[in-house]
Amino acid sequence: MAKLYELAKVLRSKNSGPFEVTLDILFDNQASYEELKASNTITKETIARAYNIKTSDIHHLVFFDPALGIKITMAREVSSGSAGDRDVYGAQQHAPLMNIEVGGE
Amino acid sequence: MKSIRIVSPCGMLGYGFPKESFDRAFMQEIHGIVVDAGSTDAGPHKLGAGVSIVSKRAVKKDLEIMMGKGIPNKIPIIIGSAGGAGAKPHVENTLAIINEIIEERKYKVKLAVIWADFTQQEIIKAKQKGKIKPLSENIPPLSEEAINETPSIVAQMGHEPIVEALNEGVDIIICGRAYDPSPFAAIGIHSGMDAGLSYHLGKILECGALCAEPGTTKDSILGTIYENSFTVESLNPKRNCTTTSVAAHTFYEKEHPYYLHGPGFALDLSECRFIEEAPGIIKVENSKYKPAPTHMIKLEGARKIAYRTFVIAGIRDPLLLEKVEEVEKEVLAQVESYYPEIPKSDYKIHFYHYGKDAVLGKNEPATFNNHEIGVLFEVIAKSQELASSLCATLRSTYLHYGYEGRKSTAGNLAFPFAPSDVEFGPVYEFSIYHLMEVDKNPFRIEYMEVGCDGKVI
Numbered sequence: 082m083a084k085l086y087e088l089a090k091v092l093r094s095k096n097s098g099p100f101e102v103t104l105d106i107l108f109d110n111q112a113s114y115e116e117l118k119a120s121n122t123i124t125k126e127t128i129a130r131a132y133n134i135k136t137s138d139i140h141h142l143v144f145f146d147p148a149l150g151i152k153i154t155m156a157r158e159v160s161s162g163s164a165g166d167r168d169v170y171g172a173q174q175h176a177p178l179m180n181i182e183v184g185g186e
Numbered sequence: 187m188k189s190i191r192i193v194s195p196c197g198m199l200g201y202g203f204p205k206e207s208f209d210r211a212f213m214q215e216i217h218g219i220v221v222d223a224g225s226t227d228a229g230p231h232k233l234g235a236g237v238s239i240v241s242k243r244a245v246k247k248d249l250e251i252m253m254g255k256g257i258p259n260k261i262p263i264i265i266g267s268a269g270g271a272g273a274k275p276h277v278e279n280t281l282a283i284i285n286e287i288i289e290e291r292k293y294k295v296k297l298a299v300i301w302a303d304f305t306q307q308e309i310i311k312a313k314q315k316g317k318i319k320p321l322s323e324n325i326p327p328l329s330e331e332a333i334n335e336t337p338s339i340v341a342q343m344g345h346e347p348i349v350e351a352l353n354e355g356v357d358i359i360i361c362g363r364a365y366d367p368s369p370f371a372a373i374g375i376h377s378g379m380d381a382g383l384s385y386h387l388g389k390i391l392e393c394g395a396l397c398a399e400p401g402t403t404k405d406s407i408l409g410t411i412y413e414n415s416f417t418v419e420s421l422n423p424k425r426n427c428t429t430t431s432v433a434a435h436t437f438y439e440k441e442h443p444y445y446l447h448g449p450g451f452a453l454d455l456s457e458c459r460f461i462e463e464a465p466g467i468i469k470v471e472n473s474k475y476k477p478a479p480t481h482m483i484k485l486e487g488a489r490k491i492a493y494r495t496f497v498i499a500g501i502r503d504p505l506l507l508e509k510v511e512e513v514e515k516e517v518l519a520q521v522e523s524y525y526p527e528i529p530k531s532d533y534k535i536h537f538y539h540y541g542k543d544a545v546l547g548k549n550e551p552a553t554f555n556n557h558e559i560g561v562l563f564e565v566i567a568k569s570q571e572l573a574s575s576l577c578a579t580l581r582s583t584y585l586h587y588g589y590e591g592r593k594s595t596a597g598n599l600a601f602p603f604a605p606s607d608v609e610f611g612p613v614y615e616f617s618i619y620h621l622m623e624v625d626k627n628p629f630r631i632e633y634m635e636v637g638c639d640g641k642v643i
Contacts (some may be wrong), residue, residue: 140323140441145437147433148433149433150443154628158422160616162228163614164536167538169229170228174545
């Protein structure tokens with residue numbers, strides 16, 4: 082059992098345009114990436130639970146093997162920089178991913 | 187073998203870069219110096235207010251170094267999304283800085299300015315013809331009311347007008363709002379190279395050395411396009427490109443990892459291969475440019491929605507920390523009842539609790555166990571006067587509110603500053619973020635020759 086932040090090389094969030102935030106989980110080795118992919122830990126359901134959002138707010142969840150990475154793009158509740166926004170660049174929205182547990186034992 | 191080399195000095199004009207890194211590129215033939223100056227990352231305010239995110243001083247420093255290499259060596263310089271948001275005032279500011287350098291350095295320069303502004307009438311007409319649709323499902327359809335309230339509207343240009351300007355043999359091209367990779371791709375496409383490779387390279391170069399390790403937007407990077415591939419390499423020996431760092435960068439700030447939508451095309455990177463050709467030189471192949479069935483360009487517009495006044499304070503009292511949300515609800519009710527003549531729809535009040543859940547809001551999964559928080563509260567209202575009046579009442583009510591169980595009867599908030607209330611000015615929102623179908627290049631190119639006196643000839 083390991084936490085996602087212990088396995089991933091990069092775990093980040095950023096605006097993808099002002100109306101979406103995109104989460105990137107990237108690995109520097111095939112084994113950790115394959116382990117995560119096989120574990121079925123990252124699904125629309127688990128992400129929706131971690132972020133307390135509806136699965137329909139998740140616009141993309143894609144594994145991209147050549148980059149050993151997973152991308153998750155979600156709708157923003159408030160568009161970037163408008164009244165009520167909490168993170169203009171969307172740069173600190175990755176934290177709920179960090180403690181997701183990966184693997185068995 | 188034909189090869190086209192492009193240097194990207196940094197990820198954002200005005201962010202700065204080590205001159206030694208940039209200079210190192212010119213040990214070989216360079217075909218273009220291209221820098222991105224734009225972003226919507228900093229929110230709608232830049233476009234709405236017509237201001238820049240970087241200082242004039244910093245932009246000038248970067249441009250002096252770029253023009254110092256480009257002008258004498260006849261290497262075209264392209265600036266994408268000038269001034270940040272790429273609307274008329276932003277482009278004009280960049281042009282003024284360039285003219286200043288031309289005058290000081292006694293250059294003689296042929297310039298092209300490509301404007302990206304659209305009038306409200308043009309957008310209303312396109313909407314009436316059914317040519318406009320929202321960019322993603324959580325964006326409402328565009329209304330005429332929203333267009334009428336949005337004086338500043340730009341669209342992201344593709345490579346087409348930039349290639350046209352390059353064909354005229356200009357020294358400098360100042361682009362209004364552009365799709366970030368397009369000014370880079372224009373160099374490759376102008377030289378007859380593959381559009382897919384040119385665009386994928388542009389996507390990587392537009393952030394400067396962010397695709398290297400350690401990554402940064404404040405350093406230079408070199409890209410070379412060949413017939414069937416391109417390569418990327420760091421220009422600073424302290425950084426190194428790896429297959430993972432370059433592949434990972436393809437991901438950056440896009441909604442999909444391998445399918446990227448641009449003006450009039452999509453970039454399919456699903457079959458891409460990332461190979462370390464030599465230490466630190468990463469080769470990429472199989473980037474595919476797929477023309478879209480209809481040519482769509484992305485519109486961006488910002489409108490003023492309100493005015494803000496805010497306060498920052500600290501809370502250290504454990505009795506208040508225990509029930510801070512409850513207390514704020516009561517404070518809010520008291521402010522509302524003090525101003526029965528002001529409709530509630532004329533203003534909004536938000537509380538942010540730094541140290542507790544300010545970043546993730548109600549979705550914060552962590553439980554709170556701190557001894558102190560920073561509280562930021564803001565009033566967003568129809569006018570600055572209204573925002574400030576309400577904020578003053580909110581602040582004094584919060585400061586002195588006698589909540590149930592209170593011991594600290596002298597005050598609830600620790601203000602770091604006097605005065606405590608900060609007038610922020612107007613607040614904007616992206617009121618237009620839609621796709622518009624076009625049938626011919628709608629971006630106007632203006633050519634000018636500027637002599638050493640800084641005057642247009």
